[in-house]
Structure formats: structure tokens, C-alpha cells
Amino acid sequence: MSSTEGQVHSAASREAKEPRVLVVEDEVVLADGIARGLDKEGFEVEVVHDGLAGLERGRSEEVDAIVLDIMLPGMNGYKVCRNLREEGVGTPILMLTAKSGEYDEAEALDTGADDFLSKPFSFVVLVARLHALLRRSTDAKAQPMVVGDLVLDPLPRTCRRGEVPIELTTREYELLEALMRNPGTPVSKQELLEKVWGAEFDGDPNVVEVYIGYLRRKIDRPFDRRDIETVRGVGYRMSTPQGVGGG
Numbered sequence: 001m002s003s004t005e006g007q008v009h010s011a012a013s014r015e016a017k018e019p020r021v022l023v024v025e026d027e028v029v030l031a032d033g034i035a036r037g038l039d040k041e042g043f044e045v046e047v048v049h050d051g052l053a054g055l056e057r058g059r060s061e062e063v064d065a066i067v068l069d070i071m072l073p074g075m076n077g078y079k080v081c082r083n084l085r086e087e088g089v090g091t092p093i094l095m096l097t098a099k100s101g102e103y104d105e106a107e108a109l110d111t112g113a114d115d116f117l118s119k120p121f122s123f124v125v126l127v128a129r130l131h132a133l134l135r136r137s138t139d140a141k142a143q144p145m146v147v148g149d150l151v152l153d154p155l156p157r158t159c160r161r162g163e164v165p166i167e168l169t170t171r172e173y174e175l176l177e178a179l180m181r182n183p184g185t186p187v188s189k190q191e192l193l194e195k196v197w198g199a200e201f202d203g204d205p206n207v208v209e210v211y212i213g214y215l216r217r218k219i220d221r222p223f224d225r226r227d228i229e230t231v232r233g234v235g236y237r238m239s240t241p242q243g244v245g246g247g
Contacts, residue, residue: 018044019064019134024054024080025096026072034067037123043130051075058084058091065133066093067126068113078111085112085170090157092133096121112170115198125200132198136174145180148241150219150227152180159219166218171196175211176219179228179238188235212236 021038025031026049035045046063048054051072058066058080066084070077081093095108095116108116114136115129144153149162157173159166168176174196179187189208193201196211216228227239 018042019130020044020046020062021065021067021130022054022057022060022063023047023067024049024051024058024072024077025067025069026050027069034123034126038127038130041127049073051077051080055080055083059087059089063091064137065130066091067096067130068093069096070098070108078107081108081113082111088156090137092137094126094129094133109171110169114170114174128200129198145177147180147183147238148227150180152177161219161223161225164223168215168218171211172215172218175208176215179236183238184240186231186234186237190235192235208236 019042021043023031023034023038023045025034025047028049031047031049035047038045046057048057049072052074054066054068054072054077055075057063058068068077068080072080075083077095081095084091084093092115093113095113097108097116097118114133117126117129144151146152151160152173153159157170159168159173159176175192178192178195189205192208193205197203197207212228212230219225220227229237229239231237
């Protein structure tokens, strides 16, 4: 069965609700291959071949995750992702980037993608990344995390200090979430890499320091705080309300 616009792939014999993945890819053969493979792995898959259709279907609450190509007719993947995030859609997005496309990867994260995968990619890795994104999404359906006056609310993925809203990118949000889960407890750089960027991440590990800097400029410095502490030789921790900020 070939992939067609808006087609849903799923095994009729499965009774339990399957995670529903929207694949937005204009290369029909590749899209069909992804859909067939994900179907065999227990996903329900819907395929569309242009950015405008991807934006429209991506708004649906029925979609649990989105696999989004960058080069699309109608609207490119960056704009689709950015528009969805600006509309408050928090569905996990895995963006497909060019091989060794560091700028593609950086822009994917900046526009709100949760993860990226460079073409050509291993299907095994694609499935693993999707499972990881879905686990994070499920875990996020919890109560807001609160440390002092800093509040991280998983629905709809917002952050505020007191009554002041703080705009975070997806990666910044996940990094802050990893630190706020255990306030006062150091988290190693390697652990942060695995939790936020994934175990398969093979880029520059200094990306953690870069994003810690981004977070500090948003949640600490404007409020004269130093809540994100550097633990020399270990990693970072979120100070408790009684703690004294480090640096």
C-alpha cells in the first residue's frame, strides 16, 4: 500500500490506542517507508506531503508526535514548527535535517523542535527518538514544578517567576525541567545531555554550558537571582529557596 496524502497507516487488528504520528515529508518514497516501518512498530501514522497540510494536521489534538522535514512545498518545516509553537501546540516535533547540517539543527531547535535527526538516518534511531519524545510528553502531563517563585507548568509548557512570564525555547524548557526535578541536587553535564539532547547525541557537549547561559539570562539575571548553580567538577543544580546562589 503506497503512501498518499492524508493516508493513515495502522494495523486494524490492534485494539489498544496506538501513538499517532504525523509524518510531514514531500519525498513520497521516503514518507511511505517511514510510515510502513512505524506501522510495524505499533504506531498509527498519518502522512502529508506539504507544509500547509502539515500545519493544519499538526494542530490536531489527535496527533501525539510529528516527524517534520525542512524542505517542504507550501511552507518550510521551520515555519510550520514556529507557527505551531506560537499557537501553543506542544506536540513533540522531530525534525529531519540535512546531513551534517549544523545550522539546520540549530535553527530546528530555535524554532521549537524537540529533537532532530540528520538524513540519511537509521530507522532504529528514528523509532528510539520518537519513543523518547513520547515518554517526555507523557511525563510532562503532571503538576507544575515549583522552586521558590519559579514555576514550570507542563501544560501548556510555560514558565514564570512570580507573575512574570518567561519565554523559553523547547530545549531551554527541558533543561530547566531536568534541573527543577531535584532542586538542591547536582546534575552532571552528561546526564543533562542524555535527558535533554538524547543518548545518541554526538555533537559538542559544551552545548550544555551554552544553554545554561541562555537560561541564566532569562530566569536569573533579570530578577537579580543566581538560582542555577555551577557545581565545580560535577555539573549544575537548581538552588532551593533557602539556598545561596552560586555561579
